[in-house]
Every structure is written in structure tokens, then in C-alpha cells.
Amino acid sequence: MLQWIHSPKNTQVAKYIKCYWLIEKTTLQDTHNFPKLNPDPSAHLIICPQAQHYHYDTAAIASDGNGSHWLYPQQKTLRLDHTQRFVCLGVKFHVGALYSVDIPNYNHPSLNSAASIEIAEWLSVTDFSVESLLQLGRTEPLVCCAKLDELFLPLLNNAIEDQHSEITRKALPLLDSTPISTLGEKLCCSQRTLERSFNRVTGLTMKQCQSMDKLEAMLEYLYQRDATDIDWVDVALTFGFSDQPHLIRQLKKQIGLTPKNYIEERGLAIDIYGGVNPSE
Numbered sequence: 001m002l003q004w005i006h007s008p009k010n011t012q013v014a015k016y017i018k019c020y021w022l023i024e025k026t027t028l029q030d031t032h033n034f035p036k037l038n039p040d041p042s043a044h045l046i047i048c049p050q051a052q053h054y055h056y057d058t059a060a061i062a063s064d065g066n067g068s069h070w071l072y073p074q075q076k077t078l079r080l081d082h083t084q085r086f087v088c089l090g091v092k093f094h095v096g097a098l099y100s101v102d103i104p105n106y107n108h109p110s111l112n113s114a115a116s117i118e119i120a121e122w123l124s125v126t127d128f129s130v131e132s133l134l135q136l137g138r139t140e141p142l143v144c145c146a147k148l149d150e151l152f153l154p155l156l157n158n159a160i161e162d163q164h165s166e167i168t169r170k171a172l173p174l175l176d177s178t179p180i181s182t183l184g185e186k187l188c189c190s191q192r193t194l195e196r197s198f199n200r201v202t203g204l205t206m207k208q209c210q211s212m213d214k215l216e217a218m219l220e221y222l223y224q225r226d227a228t229d230i231d232w233v234d235v236a237l238t239f240g241f242s243d244q245p246h247l248i249r250q251l252k253k254q255i256g257l258t259p260k261n262y263i264e265e266r267g268l269a270i271d272i273y274g275g276v277n278p279s280e
Contacts, residue, residue, distance in 0.1 A: 001025055004141045010149040016097040016156050018042065020145050022137040024087040037078040038219065039254055041202060041209045043098050044071045045091040047119060047130055055081040056114055063114035068130065070103075070117055072110040073203060075212075077255045089137045091148065095209060096168050096201040100159040109203025123151055164197040171198055175210045176217075214239055215254050227263045 002024040008014040037056070048054070050067040056078045057063070073095075093101075099108055104122060105115075120128035128151070136144040170187055171194060183206070184191030198206050218239045222230065236247040252258055 002138065004137075006141060006145045008149050008152075009146065010153060013149045013152050013156055016094055016101065016159060017152065018092045018094050020148055021090040021092065022088070022141065022144075023090075024138065025082060025085050028085065033081075033083045035080050035082055036255065037074070037080055038215060039075055039077060039212050040216075041073045041095045041204055041212050043073055043093045045069075045093070045117070045119075046071055047089040047091070047133060048087060049130060049134070052086055053081075053084075054114065058112075061112060065114065065116045068117055068119050070106075070110075070115045072113050072115070074112050075204075075208065076112065087134055087138075089134055089144070091152075095172055096165065096198075099168075099201040100161055100165050101155065102158065102160075109201075111203050123155060125151065164200050167194060167197045168201040171206065172209070175206060176213055180206050180210065211250070211254065215250075222262075230263070232259050 003022065005019050005021040007019050008017050045068070046054070047068045053064070053066050054069060055062065055064050056071065056074075058076045058078060098106065119130070120126070133144065133147065136147060167187060167189060171183055174183060174186065178186060181191065184194045187194060195206065198204075198209075202209060218235065221235070221238070232247065233244050236242075236244045239247075241247040241250065248258055251262060255262070
């Protein structure tokens with residue numbers, strides 16, 4: 001499995017795009033054929049060959065198609081179909097970034113779905129080649145990232161900002177360190193104004209976004225530890241849960257697993273799309 005993650009170098013691009021990533025399955029000898037993608041408040045543009053099939057599903061919803069596509073913010077764990085060889089070059093946008101970006105046929109805010117896209121048409125480039133970009137990603141990741149910066153810069157230079165996007169951008173980095181109930185005062189606006197603007201830009205409540213961020217940080221922490229070294233009471237306290245039962249309820253709600261099940265399956269419950277890499 002080939003994988004990498006890098007951040008944009010251009011500061012204007014980095015204002016809207018969190019990272020670029022690539023994952024390629026080069027052999028069928030892989031036991032992780034149906035990995036799970038954890039809840040994520042960010043949208044991803046996924047660049048892949050036109051004939052390559054994509055499939056995401058939860059217990060109630062499935063998204064299928066071929067070729068490059070958007071994967072919009074999802075509130076539940078998705079199951080992916082990785083039974084065949086594939087290659088995906090991803091662009092992970094910052095939370096709420098699509099509010100400011102011009103995307104044809106986009107109904108903001110879109111959640112829990114995928115949608116196909118003609119990238120060359122969207123970016124208004126005539127010499128765009130998916131295959132050439134993917135090959136560059138395979139062989140020269142940093143050159144590929146520089147090319148992506150170049151492709152996205154004209155679009156992002158024309159991104160539209162308003163008072164809703166500005167206040168949301170200020171609130172996002174404070175979610176993990178500041179009680180939500182005090183954020184309005186801290187940002188010199190009413191709590192109701194902040195909550196309405198945040199929901200308008202992201203499609204999510206601040207509490208939902210905070211829970212997803214907490215989950216991502218906790219899973220990254222757990223990936224770095226052996227099962228025998230994990231003290232779940234300590235984990236609960238470290239990541240702001242009132243007690244271990246609270247942690248168990250939240251883990252079950254967000255990724256459908258109890259702590260015991262998670263330890264048994266954590267190689268399958270992954271965020272490979274610009275987040276925590278799967279264990280080998």
C-alpha cells in the first residue's frame with residue numbers, strides 16, 4: 001500500500017485546503033478489503049481514474065459511482081469497498097471551506113453523500129490529465145502537491161468570504177480548548193449569531209464538529225499504543241469524557257464499536273483520507 005500526506009505550500013491555498021493525500025492499493029493480497037472511514041467534518045475532492053468505481057455505505061445510505069468525486073462531510077462511519085486495486089489522490093478541505101468556493105451544482109451544505117465531478121471543467125483547465133497527476137503522485141509527491149497548488153490557486157483567489165465564514169473560521173480553532181457556551185462572548189458576538197453562522201457555513205453544530213475532532217485525536221492517540229498499554233479510564237479523562245461509560249457510549253455512537261471491539265478491529269476502523277494512517 002502506497003500512502004502519503006502533505007500540506008499545501010501556497011498560503012492562499014492553505015487557507016482553504018488542509019492537506020493533499022494519496023493512497024494506492026497495488027496488490028490484492030490485502031485483508032483490509034472493507035475498511036471504515038471515521039466521521040469527518042471536512043469535505044474531500046478525490047481524484048481517481050474515470051473507470052475506477054467508488055462505494056461508500058452506512059447501514060442506511062450508500063453512494064456509488066465512477067471516477068473523480070466529492071466526498072462531503074459525513075456524520076457516521078462509512079464502509080469502503082477496497083476489494084480491487086485502486087488509486088486515489090485526495091484534497092482535504094478545511095471545515096466549512098466549500099461555503100466560500102464556487103462549485104457547480106453544489107447544494108450547500110451537502111452532508112453524508114458523494115457526487116461525481118468533471119475536474120478539468122470545474123477548474124477551467126484544458127491540459128488537465130488525471131493519469132499524469134496520479135503518476136506524479138506515485139513518483140514525486142512534493143512535485144504533485146506543487147502542481148495541485150498551481151491548479152487550485154486561481155479558483156481559491158476568487159473565493160468569497162462574508163461575516164458568516166469569518167466568524168466560523170475564528171471559532172473552529174477554539175472548539176477543542178474553549179467551552180462552546182462561552183465562544184460567543186470570546187468572539188464578541190451573541191451565542192445565537194455564532195451558532196447560526198457556524199451551522200450555515202459547515203452544515204454542522206459546533207458540538208457535532210467538536211465531537212468529531214475529539215474522536216480523531218483520541219483514535220490517533222490509540223493507534224500509537226499497544227492494546228495492553230491502554231487504560232480506558234485514563235483515556236476518558238484525557239479526552240474530556242466525564243467517565244468511562246460516557247466514552248463507551250460516544251465511541252459506540254460515532255464508529256459503531258465498543259472499546260473492546262475497537263481494539264480488536266482498529267486496523268479496520270481508520271481515517272485514511274487525510275487523517276490517521278491505517279496500521280500495517
